[in-house]
Amino acid sequence: MSAVAETTLPDVTGHFGPYGGRYVPETLMHPLQELEEEYFRAQHDPEFQRELSYYLKEFVGRPSPLYFAERLTKELGGAKIYLKREDLNHTGAHKINNAMGQILLAKRMGKTRIIAETGAGQHGVASATVAAMFGMKCVIYMGAVDCQRQELNVYRMKMLGAEVVPVHAGQKTLKEAVNEAMRDWVTNLRSTHYILGTAYGAHPYPVMVRNFQRIIGDEARAQILEKEKRLPDMLIACVGGGSNAIGLFYPFLDDKSVKLVGVEAGGLGIKPEQHAARFQGGSLGVLQGTRSYILQDEFGQIQSTHSVSAGLDYAAVGPEHAWLRDARRAEYTYATDDQALEAFMKLARLEGIIPALESAHAVAECMVRAPKMSKNALLIVNLSGRGDKDVAQVADKVKLEMPK
Numbered sequence: 001m002s003a004v005a006e007t008t009l010p011d012v013t014g015h016f017g018p019y020g021g022r023y024v025p026e027t028l029m030h031p032l033q034e035l036e037e038e039y040f041r042a043q044h045d046p047e048f049q050r051e052l053s054y055y056l057k058e059f060v061g062r063p064s065p066l067y068f069a070e071r072l073t074k075e076l077g078g079a080k081i082y083l084k085r086e087d088l089n090h091t092g093a094h095k096i097n098n099a100m101g102q103i104l105l106a107k108r109m110g111k112t113r114i115i116a117e118t119g120a121g122q123h124g125v126a127s128a129t130v131a132a133m134f135g136m137k138c139v140i141y142m143g144a145v146d147c148q149r150q151e152l153n154v155y156r157m158k159m160l161g162a163e164v165v166p167v168h169a170g171q172k173t174l175k176e177a178v179n180e181a182m183r184d185w186v187t188n189l190r191s192t193h194y195i196l197g198t199a200y201g202a203h204p205y206p207v208m209v210r211n212f213q214r215i216i217g218d219e220a221r222a223q224i225l226e227k228e229k230r231l232p233d234m235l236i237a238c239v240g241g242g243s244n245a246i247g248l249f250y251p252f253l254d255d256k257s258v259k260l261v262g263v264e265a266g267g268l269g270i271k272p273e274q275h276a277a278r279f280q281g282g283s284l285g286v287l288q289g290t291r292s293y294i295l296q297d298e299f300g301q302i303q304s305t306h307s308v309s310a311g312l313d314y315a316a317v318g319p320e321h322a323w324l325r326d327a328r329r330a331e332y333t334y335a336t337d338d339q340a341l342e343a344f345m346k347l348a349r350l351e352g353i354i355p356a357l358e359s360a361h362a363v364a365e366c367m368v369r370a371p372k373m374s375k376n377a378l379l380i381v382n383l384s385g386r387g388d389k390d391v392a393q394v395a396d397k398v399k400l401e402m403p404k
């Protein structure tokens with residue numbers, strides 16, 4: 001047992017044990033301090049919290065249901081499975097919870113311009129949406145490869161009035177998009193707030209994003225207590241940067257009977273550059289502002305990654321997850337592309353729900369775990385987003401007979 005209760009972290013320097021912190025160029029230290037101070041003031045300001053609750057309810061559509069997946073439960077023959085339906089949020093994923101929190105903060109700080117990075121495009125869409133809603137200028141950085149594989153989301157962002165900048169450097173995916181966003185931020189500090197999309201990056205982003213996403217777990221906890229009169233036995237969530245998972249896990253950290261399972265992208269299998277499972281073959285390092293588990297070679301060069309889901313395709317994992325893993329409070333595993341695709345089709349056919357490919361990784365792990373659990377056990381799977389954005393990509397890989 002750790003001497004520090006997990007729920008009191010990070011410490012004042014933004015560390016979760018040896019992870020986290022603030023590793024940025026000098027020019028970003030001051031704006032990050034300013035953001036930290038303003039965020040903690042807002043967090044304790046009832047007026048800010050009231051405004052946030054108002055928009056989460058009236059605009060995002062919260063609370064999201066905790067839905068009993070009856071046919072999936074029957075098919076797997078074990079634990080009773082509930083789905084936390086973040087796919088039903090406005091714009092189709094959990095990303096909007098954080099984007100809404102951060103734009104209200106930006107407004108409070110007098111900023112007029114929003115920038116964001118995006119992988120699958122969901123965070124870009126969420127940021128473009130809240131920027132449109134509050135009349136702010138918005139620029140989204142997106143890897144050129146991701147622009148291609150998530151073309152639909154590029155159009156959505158443009159329709160919402162955002163400028164989408166394709167990034168052609170390096171592997172042309174999320175990591176390069178973050179670099180460009182940071183470069184923009186340094187040159188436009190006065191006018192611009194950077195809405196980072198996951199529980200990653202320099203302090204205060206990991207703690208701030210977690211706190212904006214904890215509404216997932218706060219709701220799920222109240223909902224399961226209402227429906228079942230007891231806590232669940234297990235929570236499962238996919239882990240990209242880690243925001244939907246930490247959002248679900250955080251309110252349960254002190255409930256030691258609740259098992260927490262994070263699912264990373266196993267891609268084509270655990271071989272160098274074929275996956276994005278940082279806890280399988282990753283090592284301690286610093287990337288894009290924080291210290292965590294990173295996929296890197298023996299010279300500290302960041303390795304390329306692969307996943308069928310753009311949203312999980314990133315070489316580093318949020319620092320709080322690294323800490324929870326060391327503390328053995330959460331367990332991390334992976335699902336391969338094939339497992340995710342199978343789970344994607346299964347959920348569609350059994351429950352009438354087309355999940356995001358990212359979320360399908362969590363469903364895949366549920367398909368492994370639930371049959372081994374007793375029928376009295378309760379399992380909550382975080383359905384982080386809907387799969388509309390992935391339809392074309394899945395159609396490419398899963399051949400369905402089409403009407404002639």
Ligand SMILES: *Cc1c(COP(=O)(O)O)cnc(C)c1O
Nearest residue numbers: 122240241242243244311358385
């Ligand atoms: C972005 C995204 C993820 C991965 O990001 P986390 O920060 O790990 O939650 C997972 N699911 C969906 C639907 C996403 O859009």
